Structures are given as C-alpha cells and as structure tokens.
Amino acid sequence: LRSKLPHIGTTIFTVMSQMASEEGAINLSQGFPGFGADPVLLDLVGKYTREGFNQYAPMAGIPSMRKILSEKTQLTQGYFPDPDREVTIVSGATEAIFSAVSAIVRVGDEVIILEPAYDSYEPAILLNGGIPVYVPLNSTDFSVDWEQVEIAISSKTRAILVNSPHNPSGFVWAENDLNALANLIRDREIYVVSDEVYEHITFDEKRHFSLGAHPELKEKTFVCGSFGKTFHVTGWKIGYCIAPPALTEEFRKIHQYVTFSTVTPIQYAFAEYLEVPDRYLSIPSFYQGKRDFFAKGLKETLFEVIPSHGSFFQLVSYGHLSEISDRELAEKMTRKLKVACIPVSVFYANKKDDKIIRFCFAKTNEDLSKGIERLQNLR
Numbered sequence: 001l002r003s004k005l006p007h008i009g010t011t012i013f014t015v016m017s018q019m020a021s022e023e024g025a026i027n028l029s030q031g032f033p034g035f036g037a038d039p040v041l042l043d044l045v046g047k048y049t050r051e052g053f054n055q056y057a058p059m060a061g062i063p064s065m066r067k068i069l070s071e072k073t074q075l076t077q078g079y080f081p082d083p084d085r086e087v088t089i090v091s092g093a094t095e096a097i098f099s100a101v102s103a104i105v106r107v108g109d110e111v112i113i114l115e116p117a118y119d120s121y122e123p124a125i126l127l128n129g130g131i132p133v134y135v136p137l138n139s140t141d142f143s144v145d146w147e148q149v150e151i152a153i154s155s156k157t158r159a160i161l162v163n164s165p166h167n168p169s170g171f172v173w174a175e176n177d178l179n180a181l182a183n184l185i186r187d188r189e190i191y192v193v194s195d196e197v198y199e200h201i202t203f204d205e206k207r208h209f210s211l212g213a214h215p216e217l218k219e220k221t222f223v224c225g226s227f228g229k230t231f232h233v234t235g236w237k238i239g240y241c242i243a244p245p246a247l248t249e250e251f252r253k254i255h256q257y258v259t260f261s262t263v264t265p266i267q268y269a270f271a272e273y274l275e276v277p278d279r280y281l282s283i284p285s286f287y288q289g290k291r292d293f294f295a296k297g298l299k300e301t302l303f304e305v306i307p308s309h310g311s312f313f314q315l316v317s318y319g320h321l322s323e324i325s326d327r328e329l330a331e332k333m334t335r336k337l338k339v340a341c342i343p344v345s346v347f348y349a350n351k352k353d354d355k356i357i358r359f360c361f362a363k364t365n366e367d368l369s370k371g372i373e374r375l376q377n378l379r
C-alpha cells in the first residue's frame with residue numbers, strides 16, 4: 001500500500017509513554033493527568049449510564065450540554081455562542097481540529113502552522129490535500145513573530161492554525177496577538193483554527209483571550225476545546241467546536257461522517273456538572289500550584305527552566321550541559337534516570353534540535369517529587 005502519510009510513524013507521546021512503562025520510569029512525558037477526576041463527575045456518568053442514556057446523542061450534541069457550554073463561555077470569555085447554530089460537541093479537540101481543517105482546506109490550499117506545533121495539525125492538512133507552510137515562533141520565548149506570518153501569507157493561504165496557551169512551550173497570547181492576527185487576515189479569505197484546549201490553564205497575571213470573543217476574528221474562527229484536558233479525563237475524548245453559523249454548518253457536515261455524534265452519558269454528566277462554575281474557575285490555581293512546585297524543584301537541577309505561563313507543560317534546556325540530541329537525552333533519561341519526558345524537536349517539521357525537553361506537570365505531587373529527586377541526580 002502506498003502510504004498517504006509516508007513520513008509519519010507512531011506519535012512520540014505513545015512511544016515515550018510505552019518506554020516509561022517498560023522501564024518503570026516516572027512518566028512526565030505524555031500530557032495526561034496522573035490523578036483522578038472529581039468523584040462527583042464520575043458519579044454523574046454512572047448515574048446517566050444506569051438511567052439508560054446510552055444510545056446515539058444528537059449529531060451536534062445534546063441541547064443541555066451545548067447550552068451550558070455557551071453559559072460557561074459567557075462567564076469566562078464574555079460572549080454567548082448560539083447553542084443551536086454555533087456550538088458542536090465532538091469526540092475530543094483532535095476531532096474538532098480535524099473536522100475544522102477538513103471543512104475549509106481544499107487541494108492545493110496553503111495552511112500556516114506556527115512551530116513548534118502539536119502533532120495532529122500537519123496530518124489533518126495533508127489528508128485534505130493542503131500544503132502546510134511553517135512559520136517558526138520566536139526561539140527565546142515562543143511568542144509569535146507577526147512579520148514572519150505576514151511574509152508567509154500568499155494568494156493560496158486558506159487558513160492558519162494557532163494554539164494558545166501553547167503546547168509545548170506554555171506561551172500565552174496577549175490581546176495584542178489577536179489584534180495582530182486580525183489585521184493580517186482582514187479583507188482576505190483566510191480562516192483560523194484556534195486550538196484552545198488549555199483555555200483554563202493560565203498562570204500569574206496571564207489570562208486566556210479566546211479568538212471567539214474577538215470582534216473580528218470570531219467571524220472566521222473555529223474555536224476547538226477539550227473537556228478531557230480541563231477536567232482530568234483525557235480518556236473520555238470529548239471536546240467542542242464553536243464557530244459562526246456558516247462555518248458550523250460546514251463543520252457539522254464533516255463531524256457527521258467522522259464520528260456522527262459523541263458519547264451520550266458523558267454529555268449528560270457534563271451538562272449537569274458544569275452548572276457549578278467553581279468546578280472550572282478553580283482549575284488555574286490548582287495547576288499554578290503544580291507548576292510552582294515542579295519549577296521550584298527543577299531550579300535545583302542543572303537544567304535551565306524556560307518560564308511556562310499556561311498549559312500543563314514545562315520546558316527546560318540543557319544545551320549548556322550536553323551535546324547529545326534531545327531524542328537521545330529523552331531515551332537516556334527514561335532508561336537510566338527513570339524519568340520520561342518529550343524531546344521538543346518532534347514538534348517541528350524540520351526536526352530543529354534546540355536541546356529542549358518537555359515535562360508534563362499534571363501529575364501527583366508524589367510523582368513530581370520523585371521525578372525531581374531523580375533529575376537532581378543528573379550530572
């Protein structure tokens with residue numbers, strides 16, 4: 001069989017998690033919480049499965065789930081998307097991104113990706129016959145170089161894929177970044193796929209500005225989110241897409257044939273769970289505690305800590321310590337030191353190795369402490 005994605009192998013997240021488990025290493029690689037979800041949420045899923053909510057949900061999501069998501073969006077972002085015409089519940093942000101890209105990208109269209117970038121963007125573009133155009137983020141702090149983005153725009157540009165808070169760097173866009181993007185795509189038929197899965201995980205004085213709340217960008221943007229990330233249940237694969245009616249109409253045509261609809265009892269559970277805003281308003285301080293705890297420990301290691309302002313990831317650089325590649329270091333650390341991480345070069349199309357590795361701090365404090373203890377032994 002001639003592969004449609006010849007250069008793509010198993011994702012690094014699977015590879016490193018597997019290696020961690022073979023080696024009995026502390027897994028600070030793949031981004032998933034190492035602790036349980038709120039028992040109230042788990043009980044609600046039990047309740048709705050037992051009460052018989054186990055058949056297909058409506059294609060766009062159950063009405064109460066779409067409505068409560070709009071209310072949450074009003075409370076956190078100051079706008080209320082129309083639950084019937086602008087909100088779709090899907091099987092994780094990965095599906096939201098794939099369906100949004102499929103809805104807009106035609107053969108030969110160019111799509112701008114800011115790298116380092118999450119690994120699902122490129123295949124979604126390629127499978128739709130699109131051409132990814134890579135623009136590097138600033139290498140010091142992973143902010144966007146808007147002049148470089150402007151240079152990358154051509155008459156073939158159909159879309160730009162953006163992600164804030166950013167995986168892997170933890171960089172969080174300021175309001176000015178949204179304005180810069182709006183200026184660039186004004187009067188052009190360029191759509192935006194905005195990956196906002198870490199919308200509830202920002203630190204210090206930073207806050208997340210959704211593109212859906214921006215007066216201009218909202219007209220052209222698919223906002224993609226994930227309940228799995230926010231509520232510590234990544235295995236449930238449930239997310240959403242918010243987009244204006246004309247875009248949502250096209251989005252749903254794809255969603256309808258990718259999965260048709262999303263797991264029913266979990267939608268009912270979230271529809272009830274999200275009625276209490278503190279359940280998501282408390283997330284930033286919870287994760288800020290984890291980030292502070294982990295970063296403090298890392299400062300006692302030889303690594304150089306790169307500040308993280310959002311997401312549940314922490315980058316460190318090691319170029320001053322060793323010449324080995326980030327992939328080799330990640331493997332060595334997993335096998336010898338028994339701490340697994342992700343090499344950041346995998347987030348680049350051209351495998352740029354800046355000697356940076358990524359840790360996930362969405363783990364128990366016990367695991368974080370053990371991990372740090374081992375990292376402090378690195379010489």
Ligand code: PMP
Nearest residue numbers: 092093094118167197226228239
């Ligand atoms: N985008 C980014 C930046 C992510 O880190 C992840 C998660 N791992 C996803 C999308 C996918 O989210 P989901 O698990 O809801 O498909």
Ligand code: GLN
Nearest residue numbers: 013014029030031032167
């Ligand atoms: N987004 C997660 C990460 O960055 C991984 C999700 C996956 O394994 N596909 O680690």
